[in-house]
Amino acid sequence: MYFQTANIILGFLSIFATAYNHFSVDESPILRITSKNYDRHLISQALQKAYEDVFALTPNNHALLHLSSNSKINTERECIEKTVISYYLRDLKFITKEFEASECRVNTNNKYKSILQPTSNIHHLFHSSSDNIQIQLEASLMDEIQKSKTLGDIEFNQFDSLDYSLECLIGFQELAQVKMEETDIQTTLEKVIQIPAACGFQKIQSSFEGIHYETVKIDLPVNGTFY
Ligand SMILES: *[C@@H]1O[C@H](CO)[C@@H](O)[C@H](O)[C@H]1NC(C)=O
Numbered sequence: 001m002y003f004q005t006a007n008i009i010l011g012f013l014s015i016f017a018t019a020y021n022h023f024s025v026d027e028s029p030i031l032r033i034t035s036k037n038y039d040r041h042l043i044s045q046a047l048q049k050a051y052e053d054v055f056a057l058t059p060n061n062h063a064l065l066h067l068s069s070n071s072k073i074n075t076e077r078e079c080i081e082k083t084v085i086s087y088y089l090r091d092l093k094f095i096t097k098e099f100e101a102s103e104c105r106v107n108t109n110n111k112y113k114s115i116l117q118p119t120s121n122i123h124h125l126f127h128s129s130s131d132n133i134q135i136q137l138e139a140s141l142m143d144e145i146q147k148s149k150t151l152g153d154i155e156f157n158q159f160d161s162l163d164y165s166l167e168c169l170i171g172f173q174e175l176a177q178v179k180m181e182e183t184d185i186q187t188t189l190e191k192v193i194q195i196p197a198a199c200g201f202q203k204i205q206s207s208f209e210g211i212h213y214e215t216v217k218i219d220l221p222v223n224g225t226f227y
Pocket residue numbers: 183222223224225
């Protein structure tokens with residue numbers, strides 16, 4: 001797995017020349033989020049999380065991001081409108097995952113074997129995200145990977161050939177379950193939040209430089225097999 005990863009990274013280096021440096025302005029992000037193209041609520045959520053990270057607040061000891069100022073409304077607007085969230089691709093590798101693809105059953109009949117099959121269309125359940133940003137990141141990443149010359153032959157979501165007719169025979173008192181092994185490309189992204197002074201982070205910690213980094217992992221499904 002290690003070597004496979006290394007090969008893929010080498011292939012990517014030509015495209016993502018700055019892959020291992022911290023973000024630089026001219027590198028193009030996988031996705032960029034501002035209040036112009038996204039719901040302000042998403043941005044205030046991201047700021048709240050950054051606030052808790054930067055000031056090491058635990059869930060028990062968390063304080064809301066307060067924008068203190070005489071002109072609170074204008075400051076808050078500036079804070080949200082000048083915040084830029086960018087996602088950069090930093091690493092990718094193949095991984096395998098295991099999912100439970102049927103009920104778990106014990107055969108209590110000593111005369112007959114019981115037949116267990118994968119639950120219909122179960123693979124749809126493993127990847128039904130309703131998170132808008134997650135969905136867009138996945139789409140942009142798949143697009144970027146397919147455009148790359150070295151990885152261009154990777155097809156995602158190849159689940160048409162899953163064998164739903166698989167029959168698993170269970171003897172008396174045996175316990176059985178159908179599982180699915182899935183191959184994914186796991187991507188590691190750096191999420192860079194540029195936080196303007198209007199958000200007031202510097203009022204709490206004057207050394208705060210206005211940029212917060214987070215690591216995000218996104219798994220892109222390639223194919224799967226029942227067993
Ligand atoms: C799934 O994709 C991987 C990577 O492309 C490949 O090595 C593997 O043989 C595929 N497995 C199946 C079941 O198609």
